[in-house]
Amino acid sequence: xxxxxxxLNDVTIRFAGDSGDGMQLTGTQFTxxxxxxxxxxxxxxxxxxxxxxxxxxxxxxxxxxxxFSNSDIQTPGDSPDVLVAMNPAALKVNLKDLKHGAxxxxxxxxxxxxxxxxxxxxxxxxxxxxxEGFEVVPVPLSKLTTTALEDSGLSAKEISRxxxxxxxxxxxxxxxxxxxxxxxxxxxxxxxxxxIAAANEKALLAGxxxxxxxxxxxxxxxxxxxxxxxxxxRNISGNEALALGFITASVKTGLxxxxxxxxxxxxxxxxxxxxxxxxxxVRTFQAEDEIAAVSAAIGASFSGALAITTTSGPGxxxxxEAIGLAVMTELPLIIVDVQRxxxxxxxxxxxxxxxxxxxxLGRNGEAPVVVIAAxxxxxxxxTAIEAVRIATKYMVPVMLMSDGYIANGSxxxxxxxxxxxPEIKVEFRKEKEGFAPYLxxxxxxxxxxxxxxxxxxHRIGGLEKSNISGNVNYEPENHEFMVRLRAQKVKNIENDxxxxxxxDDVDSNILVVGWGGTYGSITExxxxxxxxxxxxxxxxxxxxxxxxxxxxxVLNKYKRIICPELNMGQLARFLKSEFLVEVDSFNKIxxxxxxxxxxxxxxxxxxxxxx
Amino acid sequence: MKEETESISKAEHPKYTSKDFTSSQDVRWCPGCGxxxxxxxxxxxxxxxGIEKEYMVWISGIGCSSxxxxxxxxxxxxxxxxxxxxxxxxxxxxxxxLSVWVATGDGDLLSIGGNHFIxxxxxNIDLKIILFNNRIYGLTKGQYSPTSEKGKxxxxxxxxxxxxxxxxxxxxxxxxxxxxxxxxxxxxKHLQEMIKKAAEHKGTALIEVFQNCNIFNDGAFSxxxxxxxxxxxxxxxxxxxPMVFGKNNDKGIRLNGxxxxxxxxxxxxxxxxxxxxxxxxxxxxxxxxxxxxFSEREGLPLPIGVIRKIxxxxxxxxxxxxxxxxxxQKGKGDLRKLLFSGNMWEVN
Numbered sequence: 001x002x003x004x005x006x007x008l009n010d011v012t013i014r015f016a017g018d019s020g021d022g023m024q025l026t027g028t029q030f031t032x033x034x035x036x037x038x039x040x041x042x043x044x045x046x047x048x049x050x051x052x053x054x055x056x057x058x059x060x061x062x063x064x065x066x067x068f069s070n071s072d073i074q075t076p077g078d079s080p081d082v083l084v085a086m087n088p089a090a091l092k093v094n095l096k097d098l099k100h101g102a103x104x105x106x107x108x109x110x111x112x113x114x115x116x117x118x119x120x121x122x123x124x125x126x127x128x129x130x131x132e133g134f135e136v137v138p139v140p141l142s143k144l145t146t147t148a149l150e151d152s153g154l155s156a157k158e159i160s161r162x163x164x165x166x167x168x169x170x171x172x173x174x175x176x177x178x179x180x181x182x183x184x185x186x187x188x189x190x191x192x193x194x195x196i197a198a199a200n201e202k203a204l205l206a207g208x209x210x211x212x213x214x215x216x217x218x219x220x221x222x223x224x225x226x227x228x229x230x231x232x233x234r235n236i237s238g239n240e241a242l243a244l245g246f247i248t249a250s251v252k253t254g255l256x257x258x259x260x261x262x263x264x265x266x267x268x269x270x271x272x273x274x275x276x277x278x279x280x281x282v283r284t285f286q287a288e289d290e291i292a293a294v295s296a297a298i299g300a301s302f303s304g305a306l307a308i309t310t311t312s313g314p315g316x317x318x319x320x321e322a323i324g325l326a327v328m329t330e331l332p333l334i335i336v337d338v339q340r341x342x343x344x345x346x347x348x349x350x351x352x353x354x355x356x357x358x359x360x361l362g363r364n365g366e367a368p369v370v371v372i373a374a375x376x377x378x379x380x381x382x383t384a385i386e387a388v389r390i391a392t393k394y395m396v397p398v399m400l401m402s403d404g405y406i407a408n409g410s411x412x413x414x415x416x417x418x419x420x421x422p423e424i425k426v427e428f429r430k431e432k433e434g435f436a437p438y439l440x441x442x443x444x445x446x447x448x449x450x451x452x453x454x455x456x457x458h459r460i461g462g463l464e465k466s467n468i469s470g471n472v473n474y475e476p477e478n479h480e481f482m483v484r485l486r487a488q489k490v491k492n493i494e495n496d497x498x499x500x501x502x503x504d505d506v507d508s509n510i511l512v513v514g515w516g517g518t519y520g521s522i523t524e525x526x527x528x529x530x531x532x533x534x535x536x537x538x539x540x541x542x543x544x545x546x547x548x549x550x551x552x553x554v555l556n557k558y559k560r561i562i563c564p565e566l567n568m569g570q571l572a573r574f575l576k577s578e579f580l581v582e583v584d585s586f587n588k589i590x591x592x593x594x595x596x597x598x599x600x601x602x603x604x605x606x607x608x609x610x611x
Numbered sequence: 612m613k614e615e616t617e618s619i620s621k622a623e624h625p626k627y628t629s630k631d632f633t634s635s636q637d638v639r640w641c642p643g644c645g646x647x648x649x650x651x652x653x654x655x656x657x658x659x660x661g662i663e664k665e666y667m668v669w670i671s672g673i674g675c676s677s678x679x680x681x682x683x684x685x686x687x688x689x690x691x692x693x694x695x696x697x698x699x700x701x702x703x704x705x706x707x708x709l710s711v712w713v714a715t716g717d718g719d720l721l722s723i724g725g726n727h728f729i730x731x732x733x734x735n736i737d738l739k740i741i742l743f744n745n746r747i748y749g750l751t752k753g754q755y756s757p758t759s760e761k762g763k764x765x766x767x768x769x770x771x772x773x774x775x776x777x778x779x780x781x782x783x784x785x786x787x788x789x790x791x792x793x794x795x796x797x798x799x800k801h802l803q804e805m806i807k808k809a810a811e812h813k814g815t816a817l818i819e820v821f822q823n824c825n826i827f828n829d830g831a832f833s834x835x836x837x838x839x840x841x842x843x844x845x846x847x848x849x850x851x852x853p854m855v856f857g858k859n860n861d862k863g864i865r866l867n868g869x870x871x872x873x874x875x876x877x878x879x880x881x882x883x884x885x886x887x888x889x890x891x892x893x894x895x896x897x898x899x900x901x902x903x904x905f906s907e908r909e910g911l912p913l914p915i916g917v918i919r920k921i922x923x924x925x926x927x928x929x930x931x932x933x934x935x936x937x938x939x940q941k942g943k944g945d946l947r948k949l950l951f952s953g954n955m956w957e958v959n
Binding site: 232325417418458 | 664942
């Protein structure tokens with residue numbers, strides 16, 4: 001039967017199942033294939049903090065959302081058009097997010113009494129009118145997988161674990177994607193387990209052919225490649241992009257990369273990725289704790305490394321005292337904070353932007369550090385390089401803010417030619433004549449004189465220093481001088497960073513500002529409203545300390561400033577106190593990103609007040 | 612840039628004197644403090660260690676002892692409380708050619724920094740750790756420390772401490788340290804000898820120095836340092852030598868099963884042949900641990916000297932060896948290849 005192929009502009013799919021069902025893998029495979037097809041895309045993995053929560057429970061549901069399109073997109077999509085639910089719990093948890101009329105593909109075999117009870121359903125919702133307005137497609141996923149693999153020689157349990165590939169194959173058919181990239185991946189991934197490889201391949205193809213042959217689906221869909229700028233692309237997550245950015249910066253500075261880190265969600269993947277690339281002279285040290293991780297990085301910086309420590313909010317809290325030491329000793333250091341829901345252990349696997357105050361202010365004493373933030377997964381690459389440029393040029397710690405959403409989410413990245421990335425000039429002090437540890441260059445940076453250099457033996461430390469000589473100094477005037485000098489050094493960096501860029505500011509009364517990982521949702525909301533003829537200006541902060549030089553000027557141009565943040569209004573607070581402007585804070589603290597519509601509605605509400 | 616650092620010539624080996632290791636800073640410890648002796652012995656010994664002075668790095672934490680780096684005319688880093696071993700680890704890992712020394716105290720190393728200490732020992736990273744153990748908090752003016760004896764009356768324990776103390780040597784042995792020694796601030800020659808032996812060792816080396824705080828804990832070690840009592844209360848360990856001590860070398864240590872006991876060598880019942888012979892290289896840590904417990908027991912002398920010294924590959928060595936191996940296998944990193952990898956597609 002020849003089936004109709006319907007062209008679509010964009011689709012949002014969510015795969016959901018038990019944390020043991022392989023939903024992250026399924027989503028990642030669908031993403032990689034979709035990238036290869038040439039769609040623009042954005043992803044939102046969402047998984048529980050428990051590694052294997054009890055099967056069938058609502059709190060054990062793991063999801064992976066993917067938005068793909070034939071044009072440039074910014075977000076993983078507000079509401080899925082399609083939900084693939086592997087069990088009743090997955091259906092229950094995700095139903096509220098679906099678009100009206102969405103398709104729900106369910107694994108009907110999992111809707112037994114036990115699973116229904118675990119999900120909190122008294123009756124089988126597939127048998128009543130619970131899903132009116134949705135297009136429910138019940139597929140006997142488990143049974144079909146078992147039938148397809150009955151001769152595979154695998155145990156029932158092993159066969160059951162292949163059902164995600166059946167689902168993936170079915171979705172490949174439905175959205176006209178090739179199966180070859182995943183077949184290739186299976187071959188390499190399970191090269192030592194040929195039986196498992198064969199079973200997964202078979203399940204994938206069985207799913208694909210099921211779609212082709214069943215009468216449950218009369219239509220399949222097609223999404224044309226997106227018209228992205230010319231170039232070579234790969235799909236990249238924020239954590240991977242940070243790692244690649246740091247390696248690039250290591251090459252560009254000629255400094256060996258030293259990472260001191262302690263595993264923490266959602267930052268560990270940076271450690272994993274960097275550990276793979278020791279042939280770049282990358283030195284990764286998994287320390288005994290967060291404090292040792294940053295301390296070792298500071299020690300490595302003292303001895304001439306490009307020193308980095310990667311963590312999340314709780315780790316930054318532990319590292320605070322050491323970061324103060326790096327401020328005092330004026331050593332270059334990059335601290336990566338992949339933010340998650342807080343306070344305390346909070347929501348380890350969920351995203352939030354609630355560490356901005358900690359980043360800018362969270363140390364004892366007047367301890368300024370540079371704070372910059374990445375806005376998308378691919379932007380992490382360039383933000384890493386920029387952090388290194390600033391840290392080494394000014395001999396300062398730089399805090400690089402990411403978050404769980406952009407760290408784990410991915411998007412197509414146009415790979416830059418390494419030659420197009422400028423060198424970062426770093427010079428160690430060699431000259432003995434006239435050396436003093438706290439001499440100043442035109443940027444107030446002190447010389448980097450590394451142990452092993454004859455004649456430059458000197459001592460640094462956390463006690464207050466005399467300028468130039470670097471000797472311990474407790475004099476009142478000296479302390480004030482040094483506090484002001486360290487502050488000025490950081491403040492002066494405003495002369496070395498781009499102005500805050502405003503898009504479409506002509507005749508607008510309203511400015512929407514944001515920072516970090518909310519870039520996608522804010523930009524999409526603003527774009528949609530502009531398409532409706534509404535005039536809105538948008539600015540997104542990469543540099544949070546110091547702020548770009550023109551910030552005050554920009555903020556003062558608009559009647560209303562709206563600041564959406566995944567916190568209680570931390571950027572808004574800084575803008576208000578530093579620039580004495582009114583800021584309309586728009587906050588969400590649920591561990592999940594903004595939906596585009598939420599921001600749209602907020603902007604519309606503010607416009608309504610203005611009229 | 613890295614290449615340049617590595618190419619620094621080691622050709623000229625200047626003849627140093629202790630002055631070359633003495634910085635211009637005024638030493639600010641209390642007059643009479645045991646720290647002066649440790650500093651003096653270090654400065655005296657340094658010229659003989661065969662270490663280029665620009666390759667010597669001193670890292671410290673917080674406390675009286677941690678002012679030490681300011682007084683050594685080498686590279687130095689006076690860091691934050693407890694973190695010296697962690698900072699030193701970073702220094703050493705990034706440049707294993709450096710000779711990295713840690714000056715620390717009982718509070719710094721064993722209380723706030725205990726975790727870093729045990730992990731440094733476990734890894735066997737090539738650091739020399741000199742523990743200034745005065746069994747008191749000096750810089751915060753007299754609270755009990757993790758090595759203070761139970762019952763000690765201090766400002767924070769006016770009714771006596773109810774805390775059991777750490778035994779630093781035992782702790783280091785338990786954490787798999789490959790070199791553990793103990794010495795006394797009032798025994799300059801012995802202290803110098805221990806410094807030299809630690810310097811020669813490859814791997815984590817701990818020297819516990821019993822150091823008198825004449826302000827807050829004066830006389831804590833007088834039993835071991837006073838002329839009249841020292842001989843009968845201190846056992847000087849020497850490699851392959853029987854453990855004999857006492858004013859007239861008339862006492863020995865016999866190991867009766869796992870029980871050490873003092874035997875009298877003057878009454879004819881025992882001879883020197885019955886005495887336990889010290890073997891610092893003993894593979895089995897059990898005997899070293901028995902020695903470490905001596906100070907805690909009634910009637911047993913305090914062993915000083917090298918308690919254990921075994922040979923084991925160091926963390927810094929293996930760390931860089933692995934990097935070299937990966938470079939050999941994968942070839943030196945090619946940035947373009949790295950960026951242009953994975954599943955790629957072209958947009959025209």
